[in-house]
Amino acid sequence: MSRPLRRRQRDERGYVAVVSGLLLIVLLGFSAFAVDVGHWYLEGQRAQRAADAAALAGVTKLPDDRFGAYAEAQRYAATNGFTNGVNRAVVSPSLAGGSTRLRVDVDSTVTNFFGGFLGLGATKVSRHATAEFAGPVPLGSPCNHFGDDPEVGSTGSSNCDNTGAFWANVGSIPANKQSGDAFQNDYCTSSTSDGCTNGDNADYEPNGHVFTVTVRQSVKNLTIEAFDPAFVAVGDLCDLSTAKLPQAAALAAADTYVSNPAQRYAKGNTSPWCTGDQPFTTGAKPKTEFVIKGPAGNPWEPTAWPTLNTASCKPRTFGGYNEDLSLALKKNSAQNLANPEIAETFRRWVTLCTIPGTVQPGTYSIQVHTNGLGSDTQSGHNRFSLRAYGTSGGDKDKIAVAGYSQMVLYANIPSTTSKFFLARVPSNSSGQFFNVNLFDIGDGAVAGSTVKVVPPSETGGSFSGCKGKGITNGNLVDCTIAVSSIYNGRWQTITVPIPSTYSCTDSSPSGCWVRLEFNYGAGSQPADTTSWSATLDGDPIRLVE
Structure with missing residues:
Protein backbone atom coordinates (compact mmCIF):
# COMPACT_ATOMS: atom_id res chain seq x y z
CA MET A 1 0.00 0.00 0.00
CA ALA A 134 0.38 86.47 -27.51
CA GLY A 135 3.43 88.70 -27.53
CA PRO A 136 3.64 92.46 -27.66
CA VAL A 137 0.84 93.64 -29.89
CA PRO A 138 2.36 94.92 -33.18
CA LEU A 139 1.44 98.58 -33.48
CA GLY A 140 1.29 100.53 -36.69
CA SER A 141 0.13 98.71 -39.79
CA PRO A 142 0.82 95.86 -42.22
CA CYS A 143 2.24 98.54 -44.51
CA ASN A 144 5.92 98.72 -45.48
CA HIS A 145 6.14 102.30 -44.22
CA PHE A 146 5.37 103.88 -40.85
CA GLY A 147 4.17 107.45 -41.13
CA ASP A 148 3.38 109.44 -44.25
CA ASP A 149 5.19 108.92 -47.51
CA PRO A 150 4.75 112.05 -49.67
CA GLU A 151 6.49 110.41 -52.65
CA VAL A 152 5.39 106.81 -52.34
CA GLY A 153 5.96 105.92 -56.01
CA SER A 154 6.96 102.34 -56.76
CA THR A 155 8.03 101.53 -53.20
CA GLY A 156 4.50 101.61 -51.74
CA SER A 157 2.90 98.31 -50.76
CA SER A 158 -0.69 97.42 -51.61
CA ASN A 159 -1.05 96.78 -47.86
CA CYS A 160 -0.74 100.54 -47.27
CA ASP A 161 -4.35 101.34 -48.21
CA ASN A 162 -6.25 103.28 -45.56
CA THR A 163 -3.16 104.25 -43.57
CA GLY A 164 -3.61 107.41 -41.55
CA ALA A 165 -2.12 110.83 -42.06
CA PHE A 166 0.59 111.06 -39.40
CA TRP A 167 4.34 111.22 -38.75
CA ALA A 168 6.40 109.32 -36.21
CA ASN A 169 7.61 111.51 -33.33
CA VAL A 170 10.63 111.35 -31.02
CA GLY A 171 10.91 113.79 -28.13
CA SER A 172 13.83 114.83 -25.93
CA ILE A 173 14.76 114.75 -22.24
CA PRO A 174 14.01 118.41 -21.31
CA ALA A 175 10.75 118.51 -23.30
CA ASN A 176 7.49 118.63 -21.37
CA LYS A 177 5.57 115.33 -21.16
CA GLN A 178 2.35 117.26 -21.70
CA SER A 179 3.62 118.06 -25.21
CA GLY A 180 2.55 114.52 -26.08
CA ASP A 181 5.54 112.16 -26.09
CA ALA A 182 4.89 110.16 -22.93
CA PHE A 183 7.99 108.01 -23.36
CA GLN A 184 10.81 110.37 -24.41
CA ASN A 185 9.92 113.70 -22.78
CA ASP A 186 11.33 113.37 -19.27
CA TYR A 187 10.16 116.64 -17.75
CA CYS A 188 6.80 117.49 -16.19
CA THR A 189 5.61 121.05 -15.65
CA SER A 190 2.12 120.10 -14.56
CA SER A 191 1.32 118.03 -11.49
CA THR A 192 -2.01 117.13 -13.10
CA SER A 193 -0.33 115.16 -15.91
CA ASP A 194 -0.50 111.40 -15.41
CA GLY A 195 2.73 109.69 -14.38
CA CYS A 196 4.41 112.84 -13.10
CA THR A 197 6.02 113.08 -9.66
CA ASN A 198 8.22 115.97 -8.53
CA GLY A 199 8.77 117.06 -12.12
CA ASP A 200 9.88 113.61 -13.37
CA ASN A 201 8.10 111.43 -15.91
CA ALA A 202 7.54 107.88 -14.60
CA ASP A 203 6.78 106.66 -18.16
CA TYR A 204 10.16 107.79 -19.55
CA GLU A 205 11.86 105.08 -21.63
CA PRO A 206 15.68 105.49 -21.73
CA ASN A 207 16.03 103.15 -24.72
CA GLY A 208 14.09 105.47 -27.00
CA HIS A 209 11.40 104.43 -29.45
CA VAL A 210 11.61 101.03 -31.12
CA PHE A 211 10.17 100.06 -34.50
CA THR A 212 10.23 96.67 -36.19
CA VAL A 213 10.85 95.75 -39.83
CA THR A 214 9.38 92.28 -40.38
CA VAL A 215 10.36 90.39 -43.52
CA ARG A 216 7.62 87.80 -43.98
CA GLN A 217 9.15 86.13 -47.05
CA SER A 218 12.62 86.34 -48.52
CA VAL A 219 13.39 89.58 -50.38
CA LYS A 220 16.25 90.90 -52.50
CA ASN A 221 18.48 93.72 -51.24
CA LEU A 222 16.53 94.96 -48.22
CA THR A 223 16.67 98.76 -47.91
CA ILE A 224 15.55 100.66 -44.80
CA GLU A 225 15.07 104.43 -45.07
CA ALA A 226 13.99 107.39 -42.94
CA PHE A 227 12.21 110.47 -44.27
CA ASP A 228 13.47 113.81 -42.93
CA PRO A 229 15.49 112.09 -40.16
CA ALA A 230 17.27 115.20 -38.85
CA PHE A 231 15.59 117.71 -36.55
CA VAL A 232 15.07 120.91 -38.55
CA ALA A 233 13.16 123.62 -36.70
CA VAL A 234 10.28 124.60 -38.99
CA GLY A 235 7.49 124.57 -36.37
CA ASP A 236 4.44 122.37 -35.92
CA LEU A 237 2.71 123.85 -38.96
CA CYS A 238 5.89 124.58 -40.96
CA ASP A 239 5.45 128.33 -40.61
CA LEU A 240 8.14 129.20 -38.06
CA SER A 241 9.48 132.61 -39.08
CA THR A 242 13.05 131.95 -37.94
CA ALA A 243 13.30 128.96 -40.29
CA LYS A 244 13.10 131.25 -43.34
CA LEU A 245 11.90 128.54 -45.67
CA PRO A 246 12.74 129.73 -49.18
CA GLN A 247 9.86 131.10 -51.20
CA ALA A 248 9.09 129.85 -54.69
CA ALA A 249 10.26 133.07 -56.32
CA ALA A 250 13.71 132.69 -54.80
CA LEU A 251 14.17 129.09 -55.89
CA ALA A 252 15.74 127.69 -59.00
CA ALA A 253 15.87 123.89 -59.42
CA ALA A 254 19.42 124.08 -60.74
CA ASP A 255 20.55 125.64 -57.49
CA THR A 256 18.92 123.12 -55.10
CA TYR A 257 19.34 119.45 -54.31
CA VAL A 258 15.82 118.61 -55.52
CA SER A 259 14.00 118.97 -58.81
CA ASN A 260 10.80 120.32 -57.25
CA PRO A 261 11.92 122.91 -54.65
CA ALA A 262 8.79 125.08 -54.89
CA GLN A 263 6.64 122.12 -53.76
CA ARG A 264 9.05 120.31 -51.47
CA TYR A 265 10.23 123.39 -49.56
CA ALA A 266 6.79 125.06 -49.33
CA LYS A 267 5.64 126.60 -46.07
CA GLY A 268 2.48 125.54 -44.24
CA ASN A 269 0.93 122.27 -43.13
CA THR A 270 -1.00 121.78 -46.35
CA SER A 271 2.28 120.64 -47.90
CA PRO A 272 2.55 116.82 -47.91
CA TRP A 273 6.26 117.26 -47.03
CA CYS A 274 5.57 119.20 -43.80
CA THR A 275 6.81 117.00 -40.94
CA GLY A 276 6.57 119.88 -38.43
CA ASP A 277 9.74 119.60 -36.30
CA GLN A 278 9.07 121.79 -33.27
CA PRO A 279 11.63 123.45 -30.97
CA PHE A 280 10.42 124.20 -27.46
CA THR A 281 13.25 126.55 -26.51
CA THR A 282 15.06 129.20 -28.53
CA GLY A 283 17.76 127.70 -30.72
CA ALA A 284 17.01 124.08 -29.71
CA LYS A 285 18.41 121.51 -32.13
CA PRO A 286 18.51 117.99 -30.62
CA LYS A 287 20.49 115.24 -32.34
CA THR A 288 18.75 112.01 -33.38
CA GLU A 289 20.29 108.55 -33.75
CA PHE A 290 18.88 105.62 -35.74
CA VAL A 291 20.26 102.16 -34.88
CA ILE A 292 19.39 99.01 -36.87
CA LYS A 293 19.48 95.73 -34.91
CA GLY A 294 18.73 92.04 -35.34
CA PRO A 295 17.39 89.77 -36.51
CA ALA A 296 18.49 87.57 -33.58
CA GLY A 297 18.11 87.53 -29.85
CA ASN A 298 15.37 87.50 -27.24
CA PRO A 299 12.16 88.53 -29.06
CA TRP A 300 11.10 90.43 -25.96
CA GLU A 301 14.21 92.64 -25.91
CA PRO A 302 14.73 94.20 -29.36
CA THR A 303 17.03 96.88 -27.92
CA ALA A 304 19.38 94.05 -26.85
CA TRP A 305 19.59 92.53 -30.34
CA PRO A 306 22.98 92.76 -32.03
CA THR A 307 23.61 96.11 -33.69
CA LEU A 308 24.30 95.94 -37.43
CA ASN A 309 27.55 97.73 -38.17
CA THR A 310 28.72 97.35 -41.75
CA ALA A 311 29.68 99.85 -44.41
CA SER A 312 26.10 99.89 -45.74
CA CYS A 313 24.26 99.39 -42.47
CA LYS A 314 25.46 101.13 -39.33
CA PRO A 315 24.11 103.54 -36.70
CA ARG A 316 23.59 107.07 -37.98
CA THR A 317 23.38 110.26 -35.93
CA PHE A 318 21.81 113.34 -37.50
CA GLY A 319 22.58 116.76 -36.08
CA GLY A 320 19.80 119.26 -35.44
CA TYR A 321 19.36 122.55 -37.32
CA ASN A 322 17.68 125.73 -36.11
CA GLU A 323 18.87 128.45 -38.47
CA ASP A 324 18.13 130.14 -41.79
CA LEU A 325 17.05 127.52 -44.37
CA SER A 326 16.87 129.88 -47.35
CA LEU A 327 20.60 129.42 -47.95
CA ALA A 328 21.15 125.96 -46.47
CA LEU A 329 18.98 124.32 -49.13
CA LYS A 330 20.94 125.80 -52.05
CA LYS A 331 23.88 123.96 -53.55
CA ASN A 332 26.10 126.95 -54.06
CA SER A 333 25.68 128.80 -50.77
CA ALA A 334 28.41 129.08 -48.17
CA GLN A 335 25.93 128.05 -45.48
CA ASN A 336 25.12 124.88 -47.39
CA LEU A 337 28.79 123.99 -47.73
CA ALA A 338 29.16 124.38 -43.97
CA ASN A 339 26.29 121.95 -43.30
CA PRO A 340 25.57 119.87 -46.41
CA GLU A 341 23.73 117.19 -44.43
CA ILE A 342 20.70 119.45 -44.05
CA ALA A 343 20.16 119.84 -47.79
CA GLU A 344 20.74 116.10 -48.27
CA THR A 345 18.22 115.04 -45.60
CA PHE A 346 15.60 117.81 -45.28
CA ARG A 347 12.26 116.50 -46.55
CA ARG A 348 14.02 113.65 -48.33
CA TRP A 349 14.28 109.88 -47.91
CA VAL A 350 17.67 108.88 -46.50
CA THR A 351 19.05 105.33 -46.53
CA LEU A 352 19.80 103.98 -43.07
CA CYS A 353 20.65 100.41 -44.04
CA THR A 354 21.08 98.22 -47.09
CA ILE A 355 21.41 94.44 -46.72
CA PRO A 356 22.50 93.03 -50.09
CA GLY A 357 21.54 89.69 -51.59
CA THR A 358 18.70 87.44 -50.52
CA VAL A 359 17.38 88.42 -47.11
CA GLN A 360 15.61 85.59 -45.30
CA PRO A 361 12.44 86.03 -43.22
CA GLY A 362 13.03 87.63 -39.85
CA THR A 363 12.53 90.79 -37.83
CA TYR A 364 14.88 93.75 -37.54
CA SER A 365 14.49 96.61 -35.08
CA ILE A 366 15.09 100.34 -35.47
CA GLN A 367 15.96 102.13 -32.24
CA VAL A 368 15.42 105.90 -32.42
CA HIS A 369 16.52 108.23 -29.61
CA THR A 370 17.77 111.73 -28.86
CA ASN A 371 19.28 111.11 -25.41
CA GLY A 372 22.95 110.45 -24.71
CA LEU A 373 24.15 112.22 -27.86
CA GLY A 374 25.62 115.32 -26.27
CA SER A 375 22.47 117.36 -26.78
CA ASP A 376 20.43 116.32 -23.75
CA THR A 377 19.67 119.97 -22.93
CA GLN A 378 18.02 120.56 -26.31
CA SER A 379 14.22 120.55 -26.16
CA GLY A 380 12.16 119.65 -29.19
CA HIS A 381 10.14 117.12 -31.16
CA ASN A 382 11.58 115.52 -34.29
CA ARG A 383 9.02 114.11 -36.75
CA PHE A 384 9.90 111.57 -39.46
CA SER A 385 8.78 108.45 -41.32
CA LEU A 386 10.28 104.99 -41.94
CA ARG A 387 9.99 102.62 -44.87
CA ALA A 388 11.56 99.37 -46.14
CA TYR A 389 11.53 97.63 -49.51
CA GLY A 390 13.47 95.26 -51.76
CA THR A 391 14.46 95.33 -55.41
CA SER A 392 12.20 92.53 -56.69
CA GLY A 393 8.73 93.45 -57.89
CA GLY A 394 6.67 92.03 -55.03
CA ASP A 395 9.17 92.57 -52.22
CA LYS A 396 7.40 95.63 -50.82
CA ASP A 397 4.32 93.51 -50.10
CA LYS A 398 6.39 91.06 -48.02
CA ILE A 399 7.54 93.68 -45.48
CA ALA A 400 5.78 95.38 -42.57
CA VAL A 401 7.06 98.33 -40.53
CA ALA A 402 5.42 98.82 -37.14
CA GLY A 403 5.90 100.25 -33.69
CA TYR A 404 7.03 97.85 -30.97
CA SER A 405 4.54 97.83 -28.06
CA GLN A 406 4.26 101.64 -28.05
CA MET A 407 4.35 104.50 -30.52
CA VAL A 408 4.13 108.28 -30.66
CA LEU A 409 2.43 109.97 -33.59
CA TYR A 410 2.11 113.54 -34.80
CA ALA A 411 -0.80 114.81 -36.91
CA ASN A 412 -0.94 118.28 -38.45
CA ILE A 413 -3.26 118.01 -41.46
CA PRO A 414 -6.34 120.22 -40.96
CA SER A 415 -9.92 118.93 -40.80
CA THR A 416 -9.04 115.26 -41.18
CA THR A 417 -10.72 112.00 -40.29
CA SER A 418 -8.22 109.18 -40.32
CA LYS A 419 -8.47 105.46 -39.76
CA PHE A 420 -5.12 104.36 -38.43
CA PHE A 421 -4.13 100.74 -38.42
CA LEU A 422 -3.59 100.38 -34.69
CA ALA A 423 -2.66 96.81 -33.74
CA ARG A 424 -2.86 93.25 -35.00
CA VAL A 425 -5.25 91.07 -32.96
CA PRO A 426 -5.14 87.46 -34.28
CA SER A 427 -8.21 85.26 -34.63
CA ASN A 428 -7.40 83.12 -31.58
CA SER A 429 -7.80 86.14 -29.28
CA SER A 430 -11.47 85.50 -28.52
CA GLY A 431 -12.23 85.74 -24.82
CA GLN A 432 -9.32 88.10 -24.16
CA PHE A 433 -9.39 91.84 -23.52
CA PHE A 434 -7.72 94.28 -25.90
CA ASN A 435 -6.57 97.43 -24.14
CA VAL A 436 -5.83 100.66 -26.02
CA ASN A 437 -3.95 103.28 -24.00
CA LEU A 438 -3.99 106.84 -25.36
CA PHE A 439 -2.05 109.81 -23.95
CA ASP A 440 -2.74 113.50 -24.57
CA ILE A 441 -5.32 113.15 -27.33
CA GLY A 442 -6.86 116.57 -26.84
CA ASP A 443 -4.64 118.93 -28.87
CA GLY A 444 -6.39 120.46 -31.85
CA ALA A 445 -9.77 119.00 -30.93
CA VAL A 446 -12.95 120.91 -31.73
CA ALA A 447 -16.60 120.21 -31.02
CA GLY A 448 -17.48 116.81 -32.45
CA SER A 449 -13.98 115.33 -32.28
CA THR A 450 -14.08 111.60 -31.52
CA VAL A 451 -11.87 108.53 -31.21
CA LYS A 452 -13.30 105.11 -32.05
CA VAL A 453 -11.81 101.59 -31.94
CA VAL A 454 -12.85 99.77 -35.13
CA PRO A 455 -12.68 95.98 -35.81
CA PRO A 456 -10.62 94.60 -38.73
CA SER A 457 -12.08 95.52 -42.11
CA GLU A 458 -12.82 91.87 -42.99
CA THR A 459 -14.80 91.50 -39.77
CA GLY A 460 -17.04 94.50 -40.27
CA GLY A 461 -19.49 96.03 -37.81
CA SER A 462 -18.45 97.52 -34.49
CA PHE A 463 -17.07 96.32 -31.18
CA SER A 464 -19.53 96.19 -28.29
CA GLY A 465 -19.15 96.10 -24.53
CA CYS A 466 -16.19 98.52 -24.56
CA LYS A 467 -15.33 100.36 -21.35
CA GLY A 468 -13.33 103.48 -20.63
CA LYS A 469 -10.94 104.18 -17.78
CA GLY A 470 -9.31 107.55 -17.13
CA ILE A 471 -11.06 110.78 -18.01
CA THR A 472 -14.00 108.86 -19.48
CA ASN A 473 -15.13 105.88 -17.43
CA GLY A 474 -17.70 103.15 -17.85
CA ASN A 475 -19.56 101.88 -20.88
CA LEU A 476 -18.63 103.32 -24.28
CA VAL A 477 -21.33 103.34 -26.93
CA ASP A 478 -19.95 102.03 -30.24
CA CYS A 479 -16.47 101.92 -28.63
CA THR A 480 -16.22 105.71 -29.06
CA ILE A 481 -15.12 108.58 -26.82
CA ALA A 482 -15.62 112.31 -27.37
CA VAL A 483 -12.32 114.21 -27.38
CA SER A 484 -11.63 117.62 -25.86
CA SER A 485 -8.87 119.51 -24.07
CA ILE A 486 -9.60 117.67 -20.80
CA TYR A 487 -7.39 114.83 -22.10
CA ASN A 488 -4.27 117.04 -22.23
CA GLY A 489 -1.49 115.32 -20.32
CA ARG A 490 -3.76 112.43 -19.32
CA TRP A 491 -3.96 108.73 -20.14
CA GLN A 492 -7.22 107.25 -21.39
CA THR A 493 -7.77 103.50 -21.69
CA ILE A 494 -10.35 101.83 -23.91
CA THR A 495 -10.87 98.15 -23.08
CA VAL A 496 -12.39 96.01 -25.82
CA PRO A 497 -13.70 92.52 -24.96
CA ILE A 498 -12.88 90.24 -27.90
CA PRO A 499 -16.10 88.26 -28.48
CA SER A 500 -16.27 84.47 -28.82
CA THR A 501 -17.47 84.99 -32.41
CA TYR A 502 -14.39 87.06 -33.34
CA SER A 503 -12.67 85.97 -36.50
CA CYS A 504 -10.27 87.53 -38.96
CA THR A 505 -7.99 86.51 -41.82
CA ASP A 506 -4.72 85.47 -40.16
CA SER A 507 -3.21 84.38 -43.47
CA SER A 508 -3.53 87.85 -45.00
CA PRO A 509 -0.84 90.46 -44.24
CA SER A 510 -3.58 93.08 -43.93
CA GLY A 511 -5.90 90.81 -41.94
CA CYS A 512 -6.71 91.06 -38.21
CA TRP A 513 -5.66 94.72 -37.91
CA VAL A 514 -7.80 96.66 -35.44
CA ARG A 515 -8.07 100.31 -36.44
CA LEU A 516 -8.46 103.61 -34.62
CA GLU A 517 -10.70 106.18 -36.23
CA PHE A 518 -9.70 109.71 -35.22
CA ASN A 519 -12.08 112.45 -36.31
CA TYR A 520 -10.54 115.85 -35.59
CA GLY A 521 -13.70 117.61 -36.72
CA ALA A 522 -14.56 120.19 -39.35
CA GLY A 523 -12.47 123.33 -39.16
CA SER A 524 -9.88 121.75 -36.88
CA GLN A 525 -6.23 122.76 -37.07
CA PRO A 526 -4.44 119.94 -35.23
CA ALA A 527 -0.85 120.05 -34.11
CA ASP A 528 -1.31 116.90 -32.12
CA THR A 529 1.37 114.63 -30.66
CA THR A 530 -0.14 111.56 -28.99
CA SER A 531 1.30 108.43 -27.40
CA TRP A 532 -0.30 105.01 -27.82
CA SER A 533 0.21 101.52 -26.53
CA ALA A 534 -1.88 98.37 -26.72
CA THR A 535 -1.95 95.04 -24.90
CA LEU A 536 -3.85 91.78 -24.89
CA ASP A 537 -4.58 90.44 -21.42
CA GLY A 538 -3.25 86.93 -20.74
CA ASP A 539 0.03 85.05 -20.48
CA PRO A 540 2.14 86.00 -23.52
CA ILE A 541 3.70 82.56 -24.10
CA ARG A 542 1.99 79.48 -22.79
CA LEU A 543 1.52 75.78 -23.42
CA VAL A 544 -2.09 75.09 -24.31
CA GLU A 545 -1.80 71.34 -24.96
Missing part, protein backbone atom coordinates in the same frame (compact mmCIF):
# COMPACT_ATOMS: atom_id res chain seq x y z
CA SER A 2 2.84 2.32 0.73
CA ARG A 3 4.73 2.03 -2.60
CA PRO A 4 2.08 3.55 -4.83
CA LEU A 5 1.90 6.55 -2.49
CA ARG A 6 5.64 7.14 -2.77
CA ARG A 7 5.38 7.01 -6.54
CA ARG A 8 2.64 9.69 -6.54
CA GLN A 9 4.81 11.93 -4.37
CA ARG A 10 7.71 11.60 -6.75
CA ASP A 11 5.43 12.41 -9.69
CA GLU A 12 4.08 15.54 -7.95
CA ARG A 13 7.58 16.75 -7.28
CA GLY A 14 8.31 16.58 -10.97
CA TYR A 15 5.09 18.45 -11.77
CA VAL A 16 5.94 21.26 -9.37
CA ALA A 17 9.36 21.60 -10.93
CA VAL A 18 7.89 21.86 -14.40
CA VAL A 19 5.26 24.40 -13.32
CA SER A 20 7.86 26.40 -11.40
CA GLY A 21 10.07 26.48 -14.48
CA LEU A 22 7.20 27.69 -16.61
CA LEU A 23 6.24 30.31 -14.05
CA LEU A 24 9.85 31.46 -13.88
CA ILE A 25 9.84 32.08 -17.63
CA VAL A 26 6.60 34.06 -17.31
CA LEU A 27 7.95 36.06 -14.38
CA LEU A 28 11.13 36.77 -16.26
CA GLY A 29 9.05 37.91 -19.23
CA PHE A 30 7.03 40.27 -17.05
CA SER A 31 10.22 41.57 -15.48
CA ALA A 32 11.72 42.16 -18.92
CA PHE A 33 8.51 43.84 -20.02
CA ALA A 34 8.63 46.08 -16.93
CA VAL A 35 12.18 47.10 -17.78
CA ASP A 36 11.18 48.02 -21.34
CA VAL A 37 8.04 49.84 -20.18
CA GLY A 38 10.15 51.85 -17.77
CA HIS A 39 12.47 52.69 -20.64
CA TRP A 40 9.52 53.82 -22.73
CA TYR A 41 8.30 55.99 -19.87
CA LEU A 42 11.68 57.67 -19.37
CA GLU A 43 12.06 58.23 -23.11
CA GLY A 44 8.54 59.69 -23.19
CA GLN A 45 9.49 62.15 -20.45
CA ARG A 46 12.57 63.23 -22.41
CA ALA A 47 10.51 63.60 -25.59
CA GLN A 48 7.85 65.63 -23.76
CA ARG A 49 10.43 68.02 -22.33
CA ALA A 50 11.94 68.46 -25.79
CA ALA A 51 8.51 69.06 -27.36
CA ASP A 52 7.59 71.61 -24.66
CA ALA A 53 10.86 73.52 -25.06
CA ALA A 54 10.67 73.42 -28.86
CA ALA A 55 7.08 74.68 -28.99
CA LEU A 56 7.73 77.51 -26.52
CA ALA A 57 10.87 78.62 -28.39
CA GLY A 58 9.48 78.40 -31.92
CA VAL A 59 6.10 80.01 -31.29
CA THR A 60 7.66 83.42 -30.54
CA LYS A 61 8.37 83.85 -34.27
CA LEU A 62 4.70 83.54 -35.18
CA PRO A 63 2.64 84.75 -36.93
CA ASP A 64 5.02 86.46 -39.35
CA ASP A 65 7.85 83.91 -39.71
CA ARG A 66 6.32 80.45 -39.89
CA PHE A 67 9.37 78.71 -41.34
CA GLY A 68 11.61 80.48 -38.85
CA ALA A 69 9.35 79.13 -36.09
CA TYR A 70 9.77 75.59 -37.44
CA ALA A 71 13.55 75.94 -37.62
CA GLU A 72 13.75 77.37 -34.10
CA ALA A 73 11.59 74.53 -32.76
CA GLN A 74 13.81 71.91 -34.35
CA ARG A 75 16.92 73.66 -33.01
CA TYR A 76 15.59 73.61 -29.45
CA ALA A 77 14.50 69.99 -29.79
CA ALA A 78 18.07 69.14 -30.83
CA THR A 79 19.53 70.88 -27.79
CA ASN A 80 17.26 68.66 -25.71
CA GLY A 81 18.51 65.46 -27.31
CA PHE A 82 16.20 65.00 -30.32
CA THR A 83 17.72 66.02 -33.64
CA ASN A 84 15.35 65.51 -36.53
CA GLY A 85 16.50 62.54 -38.65
CA VAL A 86 19.24 61.47 -36.21
CA ASN A 87 19.02 58.24 -34.17
CA ARG A 88 15.55 57.55 -35.58
CA ALA A 89 14.14 60.76 -34.06
CA VAL A 90 11.49 62.77 -35.93
CA VAL A 91 10.67 66.37 -34.93
CA SER A 92 7.64 67.76 -36.77
CA PRO A 93 6.51 71.38 -36.14
CA SER A 94 3.22 72.63 -37.58
CA LEU A 95 0.59 75.32 -37.06
CA ALA A 96 -2.17 74.27 -34.69
CA GLY A 97 -5.47 75.92 -35.42
CA GLY A 98 -4.24 79.50 -35.57
CA SER A 99 -1.43 81.67 -36.83
CA THR A 100 0.03 82.08 -33.33
CA ARG A 101 -0.19 78.43 -32.21
CA LEU A 102 2.66 76.00 -32.85
CA ARG A 103 2.46 72.22 -32.37
CA VAL A 104 5.64 70.15 -32.15
CA ASP A 105 5.52 66.36 -32.44
CA VAL A 106 8.56 64.42 -31.24
CA ASP A 107 8.82 60.73 -32.20
CA SER A 108 11.63 58.54 -30.87
CA THR A 109 12.12 54.88 -31.84
CA VAL A 110 13.81 53.04 -28.96
CA THR A 111 15.45 49.62 -28.96
CA ASN A 112 13.92 47.31 -26.35
CA PHE A 113 16.16 45.52 -23.86
CA PHE A 114 14.15 42.30 -23.66
CA GLY A 115 11.27 42.81 -26.06
CA GLY A 116 13.29 41.26 -28.84
CA PHE A 117 12.84 37.86 -27.21
CA LEU A 118 9.11 38.33 -27.70
CA GLY A 119 9.39 39.62 -31.25
CA LEU A 120 9.23 43.34 -30.26
CA GLY A 121 12.68 44.67 -31.02
CA ALA A 122 11.79 48.40 -31.09
CA THR A 123 9.00 50.72 -29.98
CA LYS A 124 8.08 54.21 -31.16
CA VAL A 125 7.46 56.73 -28.37
CA SER A 126 5.52 59.85 -29.38
CA ARG A 127 4.87 63.08 -27.51
CA HIS A 128 3.63 66.51 -28.58
CA ALA A 129 3.19 70.03 -27.24
CA THR A 130 1.23 73.04 -28.48
CA ALA A 131 2.23 76.58 -27.49
CA GLU A 132 0.49 79.88 -28.09
CA PHE A 133 2.20 83.26 -28.40
